[in-house]
Amino acid sequence: MMTGLAAVMVWGVALAGGGPAAADGPAVSLNASTGALNFTYGTVTLAKGSGTALAGIRHRTLGGGSGLWNDTAVSASTVKKGHTTYGQTWGSGQSLAELETTVATKYDGTLTVSQNADTQTGGISGVQWGLVVPDTYDLILPVLGGIRLTAESPDAAYGFQQFDYPNIWEAQMFIIQGSGGGMLVHGDDDARFFKSLHVKHENGNFYVGVETYAPAPFAQVTKAVSTGWRLKAYTGDWVNGATLYRTWADKKFDLSKLSKLQPAWAKDVQFTVLTDLEDAQTLNALAQEVEPSQTLLVVPGWREDPYDVDFPDYTPKADIAAKIQAAQALGFKVMLYVNIFGVDPNNPAFTAMQPYQVKDPFSLQPVFSEYTAGSSHIKFAQINPASQAWRTLFVGKMVQLVQSLHPDGIHLDQSLLMYNDANGAIDGRNMLQGNIALHRELREQLPANVALGGESLNEITARYESFAQRHAYGIFAQTGTWDDSKIDQVVPASSAIFAPYTTIYGHPDHANPLTEDYFIAWHKVVQNRLGAIPMLTRPNYAQVANPSPLMDQLFAEARWYQDNKPQIDFSQWNENSLFAFKTASGKSAKYERDAHGETLTAYGAGGSGSNVEVLRYLYGSDSVTLPGRIPGWYLYDSTKLFGLNPDKTYLYDDDPRDQAAFHIDGMPANVAMKSVAVHTNHTVLSLQDLQQPGAVDFMNYAGPIRAGEKLADGTVHQTATAFSSTNGFSYSFAQGGTVQHWGDRILAHPPYSGVWQGGHTWLEFDVTLPADRTPTFETGVQLGSEVNVASSDGVTFKVYAWEKAAPAATRPVLSKEQFSHSATPTPVALDLSSFKGKEVTIRMETHPGTTVDNDSAVWVAPHVALAQTGAARSVDLTLVSPRQLASVASASGLATYTSLGANRYKITAPATDQVYLIYSAGGTVQLPLSLSAQPFDSSLQFEDGTTAPPQDPFGGKVGTGAVLGVTKQGLDAHPPQRGQTHIDYVVTLPAGGAKLTGFAGIKDGAEDSQGVGFRVAVNGSERWSDDLQPGGAWTPFSVSLSAYAGKTVVITLITDSLGDYGYDWAFWGEPKLEALP
Incomplete structure (x- = not known):
């Protein structure tokens, strides 16, 4: 039993150059009675006693299997000089459990937090302490590259509230940023402990749980300790806190020393291309656009087997050696894909490796990578690299591979994945330590000029990897969509730590410029915000030889990187900075926000020391007063570009606009030009009425919206307050029901834990319908991906609508339902015309089938279409056309034109219409x-x-x-x-x-x-x-x-x-x- 007299002690000393603390420097102090932690620039609260349930013991059986938490404990605190210990006790006899959380002061103005737990019954899986952080402060988390959670945007993408180290939480630290300074919180071990960071936002606070796992298996664990956690105050922006951690990590993990083992050529690479080397013509064309010696070709499809099949068979395609040599003869560097732990169950190696297959620490089941690619089902076991037998087999195969094919690099796919293996330590190592050992042995046994690369990046893999891929936070690769509100959360928290040691580039999911908007979304994440070098995925000859404006911009950006060799430098960081560099010539360059969107600006790089704008994206406004143009944009006059969609991102080109070329120089208010397509014999104008909108878009709706899950017994868990979808949303409920904003669609997974049978997930939208339009609810319904289809038995989607003010007992309710077991959307429509002029509630439900496996139910583009019932309002627009109009046609049949002389025309059409300006049609066609x-x-x-x-x-x-x-x-x-x-x-x-x-x-x-x-x-x-x-x-x-x-x-x-x-x-x-x- 841990007991003691409750007491209060407040202490705090300050950092002063590593010596005795200076009284006026930033420091962290604790009020032991209240739990208030003051870090000079703000105050947060340490969870203790009967307060918020953030401190406790996670246990497999005690507490009903959900653990023991401070709000149900008998609590006491002991204060001695230099430290306070908070004790919690639960139960007695065989159910007795005890936890001590000790906060100690250090001479340099920092505090440390450590925990130890004892239970009479085995089953401890982890210990956790926590902080209550008012959302007047921001949280900076090194997860998936780095994100910033704020009061305005408090929820992470994908519904994440738990971030596991090191797979997603990439460095054992986080930052609380206040006004003028903040607090760095970090662990202090080297690959000893697995950890998780838990973050939830409610009622104006972030609730942060900091968990250290016991080594698996858990069943017999009766004693557990945490890693040591250190709390440090700093002055200035969050980058200063990240720099503090990088300095500590560099020394702790020998990062600078190990980076010197990387081949020299790796630091020169400034551009990556994902290709299977299938087309020599394309590589020859690429060599004319960029410097090959600074370009890395990443090659997934070089093996005789299909991608991800029959590991660890690394038999090459018959012609791949010649293709590698041809690429290298042009000067390119070539990196080949392998898998760091993959063994196919049908491969002869599986029998010998199966004892070392990773087991999930909670389910105790063997871990496989498993997915569906088209009609193929891919499955391979994940082998723990702590096994010396696996490392010997794998490293030997890599040595043979390099000797036979002579690549410049080896990409270790899935290198980010590490588990608290339920097998326990293998050959004296956990999986973190095994990952390091495998990297080290590869480095020792491969030629010094062969670089290592990996998937994603964390403080385990950064030690030996020259290159690492970056996933794009806020991007939904399965659907090709993105959420700009989540992209705006991205900050380079991980890059601030790892960029000096490892060059990052985009994941193979990175969009090709063929899909322009999707490419720009990727670029905004991995290049503009995370500092990755530019990337081109799977180009074809036509797009390289005849580049689009976006492709031209990508090549120009790549050449700038290759000419200037920018390296991370946050010394000039400010509130508008997205990422910052120092070039080889010592000049500053930044991706940064400005009044028109964001740019890559090279400072002092132009003539007479002027700045050079390497790249500019426009967004956030419907017009821009700049002298240049948007490629393919035809709405402009002599002073501005106009008619822009503020929610869309446009590529800007500083070439001056051509006032004699075809363009629209006059547009009425409250009308949007959705698109303009200029063709050989005609031009297509797509108009949309904004004054009388054609739809209520549920993906960009001010609300009110409510969401929750309902169980078979009538229990309802729901959001505490109504919310909006304008900046995205993500909510998870007690039994696993989840709703998330996925770009142009909503994920609505039914409940799946506990007694989920008969339950469903729901969303409600309150919408006022105009009296002069015919309203119809429209959506598509599907499962999220083919992976879901493979495991799910389908989901039933139900839609209901009723007048909000009508009594529940007597109100008419409209309904529609649709079953889906497909990854292709099925359209659903519900006629709402009986509710014209009224406020209605539209409820969307997703119901599981017999099972709930992979029931990732998706509502695609849900909206209320508002059809015109009377005559549409007519509008005029003016345009310049150097080609004479012969006629005008339109979807409405009502469009007309008038010549104004001097190649100018007035077009009159309904405010929503598709208008065709026809220049020439020839004579009447002869049939057939x-x-x-x-x-x-x-x-x-x-x-x-x-x-x-x-x-x-x-x-x-x-x-x-x-x-x-x-x-x-x-x-x-x-x-x-x-x-x-x-x-x-x-x-x-x-x-x-x-x-x-x-x-x-x-x-x-x-x-x-x-x-x-x-x-x-x-x-x-x-x-x-x-x-x-x-x-x-x-x-x-x-x-x-x-x-x-x-x-x-x-x-x-x-x-x-x-x-x-x-x-x-x-x-x-x-x-x-x-x-x-």
Whole structure:
């Protein structure tokens, strides 16, 4: 029993250059009675006694299996000179448990926290202490590169409230930032303990739990200790606190010393390209754009086996050695993918390695990496590198690999993953120590000029890795979406520690510039905020040889890196800084925010010492007064760019705008131009009415929104207050029900722990419906990914709507439900017209099936569509067109034009419309007419409304396609990720009318496609559609064009990826115009 007299002692001394503390320096002090921790620039509270349940013993059986916490303990405190010990006691006899948390002062103005626990019953899994931090302070966490949690944005992405060290919590530290200074909290062990950081935000506070795990297995553990934790105050911004930790870590882990073992060439690399070396032509073109000797080619697909199959068989493809040599002859550096611990259960090595397979410390089950890739199921065991047998096998294979193929580097995939293995210590090491040993033995046995790389980065892997990939926080790679509010949380907390030792670049999920907005989102995270070197993933020859403006910008940025060799330098950090460098010439450069968005600025690098803007992204405003242009943006006048979507990010180019080129120079208020696509014979304008909006978007809704889970017995757990979706959201409930903002969709996982059967997760949106519109709730429903589909038995989605003010007992309730066991969205619509002019509550529920495995239920783009019931308001816009207009067509049929002279025109159209400016259509077509033999324009249209030129393999091109072995002439039309391929024909139809006929299909060999939507539109109005799956026969279509007889029209063949674009080998067979019967 730990007892003592309660007492109060307040102490605190200050840091002064490592000597005796100076009274006026920053220091940390504790009020032992209240638990108040003052760090000079603020005060937080240490959890103790009967306060917030943050300190305690995690135990497998005591406390009902959820542990023992300070709010249920008998508590006491003992104060002696220099330290205070808080004691908690629970139970008696075999249920007796005791915990001591000791806070001690140090001569340098810091405090330390340590814990030890004793129980009579085995099963301790960890000990935890905690802090209550008012959200007037910010939390800086080195998780997934680094994030900053604030009162305005308090919740981490992906629903994370627990961050495990070192897999996600990458350094054993966190920072509390106040005004003028803050407090660094860090552990002090070297690969001895696994840990977790728990962070939850409620009622104006962050509740922070700092957990140290006991070494697994836990069943017999009756005594446990924490690592030592140190609390240090500092002056200034958080980067000063991070620098304090880096100085400590450098000495503790020998980081500077070990970095000298890296090959010299590795520090020169300033650009990475993910490629399988499949195309020599592309590499030759790349060599003309960037300096090959400073470019690292990362090669996943070099083995004879498919990716992630049959580890540890590292038999190379027959031609890969020659391809590596060819790349190296151009000057490129080549890094090959391997897996740090993977063994396929079907590989002969598995029998010998199975005793060392990692076991989960809680379930005690063997750990596998397992996922579905298309139609293939991938599964391999994770072997603990603490095993000397595994290290000998693996390192030997790497030595053979290097001797046979002579790569410049080896990428150790999944190197970030380390577990508190339930096997216990293997050959005297835990998995943290085994990871270090494997890296060290590779370094010792491989040639000195071979670099090591890894996936993600933490203070275990940073010691020996020259390169590391960065995942992008706030990006949802499975769906190709992102959340700007989470991207804004990113700060380079991990880079502040590791950047001097390891060069980071993007994860292979990093977007290619073909998907422009998605690429920019990735770039904003890993380059602009985390300091990664630029990256290009899986380029093709066409985009390298004929680069788009975004590709040109990427190459320009890569050349700037290669010419200037920037290194991390936070000495000039300020509140607008995103990342900061010092170049090889000693000049400063920064990614930073400004009034228009964000830039990469090289200070003093121009003529006469002027600044050079290497990159600029625009966002946050609907107009910008700058002299340059946005590539592909046509709304501008002599003074400004206008009509911008403040929520979208645009690439800016400082080339001056061409006032004689096609552009729109006058737009009415409250009308948005969703897109402009300029083609050979026509231009397409897509207008959207903002004064009378066409939809209420639930993904960007001011609220009120409520969410929760309901169990079969009627128990409800829900959010304490209503919330908004404008800055994202993430909530988890007691039985595992979860709702999260995923870019353009909502994850709504049903309850899955405890008695989850019969329960569901729900969200409610209160919406006022206009009286003059026809409202319809619309969404898509699906499972989150193919991985979920493989394990789930499906989810039932239910939607309800009722008048909010109506009595619950008598109110009419509208409803709709849809079952889904697919990763492709199924549309759901609920007519709300009976509630016009009223405030309604719309409730969305997700119900599990017989099992709850992988039930990641997703609502795709939920919104209330508001259809115009009367005549739409008409608006005018003016434009400059050096090509003379011949006619105008539109989806509404109401658009007109007037010539104003001097190549200027006025367009009059409904405020929401698709308008086609037609320059030339030729004569009336002669029927029958094969469209695949006629000229056409192709473009890419993305879900956010933006357009782009076709880029191989996306877009339309003439060819042949076989479906179930039947070959037809026609048009290839592969759609892009989360977008469409449009093929436009401008034709004048005969007075007798016509029909459009043909076939739609997904070509043979595309079995892994998730389906393609085929659409036919005339003047922007859809006339035929079908969603097809691979493996089916040709689908015939026939569209009557009698309503357009004698008119010039734009016929558009559309293919839609329906989200994922993999293997979407869409084909239009034999499209032709024929006479009506």
